[in-house]
Amino acid sequence: MRHPHRDTAAMLALTLALLAGCATTGPHGEQSLILIDTPTEIQMGLETDVGIRREYPVHTGAALNAYVAEVGARVAAHSERKDVQYTFTLLESDIVNAFAAPGGYIYVTTGLLKAAHDESELAGVMAHELGHVIGRHSVRQIQQTMGLQMAAELLLGDTQSAAWQQVAGLGAGLFTMKNSRDHEFQADQFGVKYLVAAGYDPEGILRFFQTLVEMSGEGPTGAAGWFSTHPATEERIARARTEITLYDLGGSPRNRFEDRFRQATARLRG
Numbered sequence: 001m002r003h004p005h006r007d008t009a010a011m012l013a014l015t016l017a018l019l020a021g022c023a024t025t026g027p028h029g030e031q032s033l034i035l036i037d038t039p040t041e042i043q044m045g046l047e048t049d050v051g052i053r054r055e056y057p058v059h060t061g062a063a064l065n066a067y068v069a070e071v072g073a074r075v076a077a078h079s080e081r082k083d084v085q086y087t088f089t090l091l092e093s094d095i096v097n098a099f100a101a102p103g104g105y106i107y108v109t110t111g112l113l114k115a116a117h118d119e120s121e122l123a124g125v126m127a128h129e130l131g132h133v134i135g136r137h138s139v140r141q142i143q144q145t146m147g148l149q150m151a152a153e154l155l156l157g158d159t160q161s162a163a164w165q166q167v168a169g170l171g172a173g174l175f176t177m178k179n180s181r182d183h184e185f186q187a188d189q190f191g192v193k194y195l196v197a198a199g200y201d202p203e204g205i206l207r208f209f210q211t212l213v214e215m216s217g218e219g220p221t222g223a224a225g226w227f228s229t230h231p232a233t234e235e236r237i238a239r240a241r242t243e244i245t246l247y248d249l250g251g252s253p254r255n256r257f258e259d260r261f262r263q264a265t266a267r268l269r270g
């Protein structure tokens, strides 16, 4: 007995596999099948960025924006993924949050800057978000939730298609999109890797998690934002700590840049 639908699905899977390919998506060289190619991912990121900027105001202080972009660029310089450009945007919000959209768009909030104590903590959060981009986590999550049919439509269709509308509709919804536990661990592993490569104290990421745990009782303006999308569990902290032990820090300087961070964020703190 023939199953026409199954044949169609098999053909579709084959076409996609030919169009797409494997990409390195793990901190230790792990590979994944990526159906949504980079130009499509960047287009998704552009649409998401428009949605986010519509919903959340971008911070207006030029010096602080430049500082955030500079710290971001310092960690992004070590990214193995060179097919996207990284942009770091500071959003004006008291909610402690950071997130990544497809295609290299990374956001942090002024609330997060107020919660952090030094530059290595901020760099740690950015390196973690960068990890989501390198791991192509949003793309993999979209592939998984939309299924083959939708992935094909994204790849082959125009921006007016239903699949595109659905992705565009995610927009600021990414703010509340929950990352899977595995993707969180992987982004932490990448975070540690880039902190070490950029000469930061890799424990910055751990200290920031601990700050979040301490703030978790403070309601919606506390850590609720990042907590809801990036649960900072004890297990996660322990695993990031183990990851740090994999690197030979060899007595090289482990910078926290506390003074520079304090100076750059002084006006925010009032």
Ligand SMILES: [Zn+2]
Residues within 6 Å of the ligand: 128, 129, 132, 179, 183, 184, 187, 229, 230
């Ligand atoms: Zn995350």
